[in-house]
Amino acid sequence: MTTMRIGLLGTGPWARSVHAPALAAHPGVDLAGVWGRRAEAAAALAQAHDSRPYADPGELFADCDAVALALPPSVQGPLAVRAAEAGCHLLLDKPVATSVPEARAVADAADRAGVASVVFFTARFGKEEGEWIAAQAAAGGWFTAHADWLAPVFVEGTSSPYAHSPWRREKGGLWDIGPHVLSVLLAVLGDAETVTAARGPADTVLLTMRHSSGAASSATVGLTAPPAAAGVEVTLRGTAGVTALPRRQQGADAAYHRAVDALLAAAGTGLPNACDVHFGLRVTEILAAAEASLDSLMPLGS
Template sequence: MASTSPVASTSPVATPRIGLLGTGPWAQSVHAPALAAHPGVDLAGIWGRSQAAAAGLAHTHGTRPYATPDELFAACDAIAIALPPSVQAPLAVRAAEAGCHLLLDKPVATTVAEARAVADAADRAGTATVVFFTLRFGQREGEWIAEQAAAGGWFTAHADWLSSVFAADSESPYLDSPWRREKGALWDIGPHVLSVLLPLLGDAESVTATRGPADTVLLTLRHRGGAASSAAVSLTAPAPAASYDVTVHGAAGTTSLPNGQEGPRPAYHRAVDALLTAARTGRPHPCDARFGARVTEILAAAEKSLK
């Protein structure tokens, strides 16, 4: 069985072995190449729901495919997951029970029960978890979030994240994503927005949601301590309108999230670093599975408000 602390020893140890679950566009463009290039881990293998796709992706990155997730768990110290949330959650529970640290994608799950099950399984097993909220691990964005969280005193905030994934003329690699089609911007983009607003304004005490055009959702949140925020999220915005922005107002004035230019792979590299640090030190990362579960709880409340 995999070790629950692959990097805990102070004596020289083998490079931690990490396996990848998933072979879709996100796994191909970010997870697999970033893991293969990371000097701190050994990409030990890949499993996918398509064995042919797993074999092809494994060959590209100099590793091997596995026939079952459990065989991959047994060969690894940590597991990275690039799968739809409804598939990710039960596999994450099994990986944690096998003693593997978890590098999860957002949202952890689209039901509260499944999200809590992932966090509970990791707690029971004593395994480290990190959820890859892209903005939290971007260089400029992460520094800005940390600075504003430390400053405090924010009165209100507004976020716009408008994507054209499902616009009429879209050529997005995620155009054929069934779970995004089903769950929409609330569940695909909402986690990104909450990953920024919550550390700045505090946990959400209440949330309401209103439908806009197509899958567009307008959110209003009241945060612990009295601050308020709002957000608009969409996967169906016209291409010229596609953009993202977060602006906060408070005692320190007004400031907006900087737009990072580095792309997701360097951010994912930092997420891997964060998982290794959490595994080595035993200290939870702010973006752990418990935080991921809290994000799912808020989104579920927003979804209930829509209905």
């Protein structure tokens, strides 16, 4: 396979700003078509990138080698299952799903069909961030870590294109930003053996984890941070000293290009990528456990 035919599912801000232009520009990809829940949006996005709209996702699956999904997680899961059953490789968005059964259904479908999968975690596929993550994982000896990953998506006067995202308003930063944090911390410190969570202001959540390496980590995530307090910081402390996640120097489209490269490699070699659907399932399992712990905590003095 010299060129992979990839169909795009989704027409929202993320699909318009990252998925569609990156797929159309990738030399190893033919953007085979676009499907969306709004036919007029699919037609406009397809026209903008010299592709064609599809009225039915099943017809798009039949004309593709792979599909890229830029959809809310509750919509992504069932369509990803159908795409895998049709023999399409999967380029998924995070989170794979917001329930463990839905995420496991996608992983099981991919396994049964023998298709490759990659979940697009921007930090893992960013050049600077990805190289830093790999270097710290190789160094080891980390004692503890803390992450602050805060965005002003739902504050008054925001210009964020995601301010009107129903699933983000329902699930909050735990499910929108939590996957980014886990994609970094798990890669460096190992799998989470325990996780607890506590509520902060609005949708803000504090996570604490113990990892398979023995390290402890904490993370604060949220979509309602004051603009002056928003930002991304991840700090590791260990035998090598203190180090911090570097700032991204390139846009999300460059990271997405590398995620497409990863899918092409996984499909071509048959070797799974570290950020495949099973890693996406594990992220969902940890976030679901964190969410459950939020509901089980008893206030002091009660």
